[in-house]
Amino acid sequence: MQRRDFFKKLGVVAAVSAVAPVISFAGDKPKSKNAMSYATAVSAITGGKTPKKSAKVKLKVPEIAENGAVVPVTVNVESPMTSSDYVKAIHILAAKNFNSRCIDVNLTPANGKAMFSTRIKLGGTQEVSALVELSNGDFLIATQSVKVTIGGCG
């Protein structure tokens, strides 16, 4: 019953993002570029601009990770996604990972919706950010702390 309804809802989400965004996993790039600190990664993306904190960027990530090796992250950006006003790219960053730059997702208005969902690996407790590039050249950011714990208290 409710399980089916829940599944149906998921189906809708999947359909919306059917136009596949262009994705490049940072891990695919040459190793030298991988060893990138958070500050370096941000300035490499923004060209030195300071991104603005924005409630338009909805970053969904658990406060406490169930498993640091596969932490689910969903980024949803409020945007009309028209040719004059759209989200050009979503970048997911993990502040303390050896390579901070987890993933770059390039979008076009044809994507219809600025939404991306993936799983990232976190080496330890740290801040995760969604850095968003808009078509007008502005950068927006949302950040949340994620705890990666060995656990064991009940």
Next chain:
Amino acid sequence: MHIAAVLGLGAATSGVASTKTINKLSAKDIYKFNSMGNFTLLHMCDIHAHIKPLYWREPSTLISAPNLVGTPGFLCGEAFAKHYGLEPSSLDAYFDTYMDFEALAKKFGKMGGIAHMKTYLNHVRKERGEENVLFLDSGDTWQGTGVALKTRGEAIVKAQNYLGVDIMTGHWEFTYGKERVLELIEMLDAKFVAQNVIGNDPFEDEYEELIFEPYTIQERGGAKIGVIGQAFPFTSTANPKEFTEGWSFGIRPETLQDYVNELRNEHKVDCVVVISHDGFSVDQEVARMVHGIDFILSGHTHDPSPQPIVIDGTVIVIAGSHGKYVGRLDIDASNGKVHGYEYKLVPMASNIIPADPEGVKLVNDLYAPFDKELNEVLGKTKHTLYKRDTFFSTFDQLINDAILDEMKCDMAFTPGYRWGTTVLAGDDILMDNVYEMCGITYPSVYTFDLKGKQIANLLEDIADNVFNANPLYQQGGDMSRLGGVTYSIAVAGKAGERISKLMIGGKPIDLDKTYVVSSWGGNLQNAGENLQEDKIRPVYDVTRDYIKRQGVVDVSNEGNVTLVDFDCGCPVKGSTSC
């Protein structure tokens, strides 16, 4: 919002008349209630399989981040009595605080027990009419005693069926493993609901689907009541992952909001209730994030809260632990709205509320196959043995002493669970009491090597789980109990900088040295090296053997932790002292 407007109608509790002595106190005094509205919710949480009455001493230390100390969820002892206006030495003071516990235990006797609870439930069902009462259970019901462990939860399901539980959710329930959980749910007359457990194994049919029904709708007193389940969100990190492999947990406030909206807009319910195992402080955050919940019947953190708290129009109650209380909530709801309510946390005083003979027989039958083992007298205790408190408690120290003695390790970790038991000074220690402290499905004591640096980091990590200023980053337990170790802690310190003067075996910790560590009930062995497989034994056997060797155990209440930024265990709000 809808409820805030009618708060004036009576959130205050009618505590048990305190000036009366035990001889004059009758069940009537305990039952007294200004009944109102068209239906009643009865609530229990965290009974931890205590189907027999027990002694349970509340904490004498309950410290958290400075912004939380002295607020509901972080109140104990004198601060608790002051906050709720308890009379000293009253039945309520005995149930709700540690103060004068031993003398009052002699006066008032044991607490809880399903036979006594049933008498009270029957009283309310008779008074209100059975068709107007719903009995809800926020979980941590199936685990916590020898009889639960040995029947893999079945004895407790029978107890729930006898009590007439209508709806439940879970946490420690999951430590019997997925298959057993589903088997027990089959035996259970109640519905098991959880909106926040989702399949995460892509090779299973349940992938990204709900494992349990997220909610159920019941009609009582002419009102449609939607009851959503919220299982413990951190089950997969707080307990071993293998029990719930393929199931993902989390707070999931977004889907919780969806179900609240669905109940209101599509099903047109009159009242939205969440039975939750989030913990009292996390549920206060949930009430801030999710709108339209009328009542959260909380659990997990074991707080006895004599009064509800109201956050953004959501009323939150929690009914202590170990079967000590039943919460009674009378509600007036119709036309999609709650118009008023009345709440009381009712103490299950076993010497005052008579036992239902059928319940006594059921408990005896359930215990019969195990009586010989569970009733074995292992020794005596010189001082009261208790569980709880933020850093140290005597029964945990006894377990650590047993581990240090047998494993010949440098230090021992015992988990900061909040369930257990209390054994009064001078009393016999039974094997049953040992299971009450450590009866779990993963009881192995592991002995392995850890570097000093790792130990220091682990302690900081655990401290941040307990003392994070944001309840969403806490897991609702207390600090792990350390044997062979002393330390100082500044609770308000930054993550990673709280602990100082860390000593192992009386010497300052050497960060480069390798220490032999024993631990149980956690995941620390996964971080260690050179696991000594020949030493692995269940903690309840290690503890039993040690008590037998000692005969009389003498554990002092002198803790091993120095608190730097508070001068007492039960500080009041906005202060570092009492």
